[in-house]
Amino acid sequence: MTGIIRRLSIALAAGLCAIATSAQAEDLVVSNWDGYMAPDAIEKFNEQSGNTAELVLHATNEEIMGKLIASKGKGYDVVFVSSPFAEVLHNLGLAEELDHSKLPNMSNLYEQAMMLEHDKGNTFSVPYAWGTTGLCYRSDLVEGEPDSWMDLLQPSEALMKKTTMLATDRWLLGAGQLAKGYSVNETDDAKMAEVKDLLIAAKKTLLAYDDTTFYSKLVSGEASLVHAWDGWCNYGIGENADIKYVVPKEGSDLWVDTMVIMKSSEHKDAAYAFVDYILGAETHRWAAENILYKVPNKAAMDGLDASLIESFPNMGMKPEQLMSYEQLRDVGEAQRAYARIVSEIKASN
Amino acid sequence: MADRSTQRLMLLIIAAVFAFLYLPISVLFALSFNEGGLPTAWTGFSVKWYGELLANNDILQAAFNTLIVAVASTIVATLLGTLLAIGVEIRRRNGRFLETIIFAPMIIPDIVLAIALLSFFSMLDVRMGLHTIIVSHVVFNLAFVCSVVRARLKTFDWSIVEASADLGATTVTTLRRIVIPVLTPAVVAGALLAFTLSVDEFIIAFFTAGAGRESITLPMQIFAMIRFGVTPEINALSTIVMTISVIALALSQRLNRGGIPGQ
Amino acid sequence: MADRRPIYLMSPALAWLTAFMVVPCLLILVLGFFRRGIYGGIEYTFTLENMALVFDPLYAGIFLKSAVIAGLAASIAVVIGYAAAYAIASMPARRQPILLFFAVLPFWSNYLVRTYAWIVLLNREGLIVALARYLGFEGELPSMLYTESAVVVGLVYNYLPFVILACYAPLSRLNTEIVEASRDLGASGWTTFRRITLPMTVPGIATGFVFVFVLSIGNFVTPALLGGGQFQMIGNLVYAQFLTANDWPFGAALSMVLIAIMMGLLTLQTFATERASGARRVEG
Structure with missing residues (x-):
């Protein structure tokens, strides 16, 4: 009896060691709220860029923050969180300092969206939606x-x-x-x-x-x-x-949901490419038209269907008006x- | 054994309790066939949500992952928990410290266990995935199994075991002939409990899962979808899960006729 | 030698608990003695501030309130669950596993799904109200949802099968053996139940009660959904410290005190169980 248990314990320990040393996954991991971007956004991004990104979901800011803090962000490349939480990630040294030369589509954003209080000049976070x-x-x-x-x-x-x-x-x-x-x-x-x-x-x-x-x-x-x-x-x-x-x-x-690239990301180039892809006028407009959230993207909002604003008047709110509210x-x-x-x-x- | 009126009372109790247990289940069953999908109005019978479900790979993958986690953690926890219960009850006098360790998994707030395990795994640079969820679920599951089995053993007369040993039986024989038959119903109950807890567990699974899609469980998927309420696909899934379980039971009854465990 | 056997039986489980619970949790709980950094990190200076804060009347009040709700849910669940387990154990032996299976089956669907089903039933525009109206009831019905009762119903519902399983374990083999002997000796059904069955199943009842109590007091989904977020359990409070306030030290301190209080309650429970069932145990 004791022999069996001893052998079992050894096998178990060996198994755990094997698990511990196996390699990290190779995919770009993006965590977002459910239904907050186009269902085929990831697929299209992968086709265009040749990357292998995958989407995971979090229910709340709090949950993903707990996970990022406890694991120092390991395994995650791009996360969607609200601005005060992005600020915490920055303060704890978990957010990547952004290299704007890798984000050409940043120029699509409203100038107001570059001057948000929590992160003037978008040095560690990129606004995705606001309202x-x-x-x-x-x-x-x-x-x-x-x-x-x-x-x-x-x-x-x-x-x-x-x-x-x-x-x-x-x-x-x-x-x-x-x-x-x-x-x-x-x-x-x-x-x-x-x-x-x-x-x-x-x-x-x-x-x-x-x-x-x-x-x-x-x-x-x-x-x-x-x-x-x-x-x-x-x-x-x-x-x-x-x-x-x-x-x-x-x-x-004024609430702002942002995209943050994790400092611990092992796929930084792909992460930048993904954020830039989302900032593209077409991709970002999809978000406004389908999830009915205002996006801080001038190129995307300018092409918005007028009938949409008629049905959902708050979609027509201008950046100047939004900026009059405190973040x-x-x-x-x-x-x-x-x-x-x-x-x-x-x-x- | 019992007289007729007692028998009738027992049946009545079972009927009443099962009515309570299945009341909300009948609601979700009905909603899974509601064409409009909203719980507020019945707009007609339809199986379209079952079609949507079968087309939703994320949900199906999550359901499959949940099954793996629940089965694996139940097997390990039932084994470890039962042995632990036997050991603890043979010893009888256990220190406060030992009792605390055995009881702790049930009372540590799940968020604490979740964050503790994540910090621990990431400190050791362990790759996270379904296996880390399984390892973590075993922690609380084995404590629950152990409790159920102990409740049975508390009234077990250990002098029979000693008598058996005195009569020359080996430990294995004593376990097989005396201890195991007594324990089987409790072990089955403990395993059912562990499986049920694991299938539904969210917080610990969320924190100990890997970052990628491959280790998403059903509760994680459903909690993430909460902003849209409970979608009819999820109701459809619950209906399918229960139906498959009933079919599996019926099959096992057929295969097992006459040899039901524990009886 | 007699003492060595149990150690081997216990060691795999204890090793597992040590590696995956004791060590990781100690690493977190010890934070209760440190300070929260400005941005929610940890500042490693020793302090008893968090511990003192736990005994603030606000938190003590929340603890008491959630203990009352959990205690109520556990008591109701034990009464219903015991009756159900007893009834199941009195059925023909080959039916028992099937009945147990059907008792846990609803709980292989998802917690959220079941909770939403209750919302559909109980809300002001829900099925129960609709049924009452259909049967001719007029006027405003009292609100059933977002009340303490709704929280208790939700907790009883979700944890009932655990009580049934815990009570079934000690009941399962009882009826045939000793109960018949008692009857043969002329005891009435009630006397047999009170003098034989009940004492022998106290460990099961206690276990079932503890299950519902500990699971309820740590629950935060049911109070949020069925209680409309208007009631806080200890679970909500701990959850909020770790995830919302990002205050791990205070969360750790709360958890330590919670564990200490529960261990105290467990000691009482063990004591009560030993007394009740002690008579049937052979010394030595």
């Missing part, structure tokens, strides 16, 4: 036209338990910060305490926190007014023309306080 956060609502179920964050945070009697808010901490706090007229990167304790109180009071009026399927709650009629990113609201508009999107008068944040930044040390406030809000009754 606003606001209110998405059923115009047939909501009386009047909501135009203030307070319409969400202190809803009318008719909207009680018919509203949802985003659950991801920065956007949840952002609604309160904007309603109070503060910066979306506010770190002053007293101001944040006011924001917290406002959001705790708002919680009692909510149907739920939801940052994935809020638009389907609107479609089904479960909710009438939801806190939403413009692109996702467009999914709802696509299914029900009574759904409308508005940026409240107090303003919005979310990595708040460094204050991130701890943010996490605590979010815990307090969610733990409140």
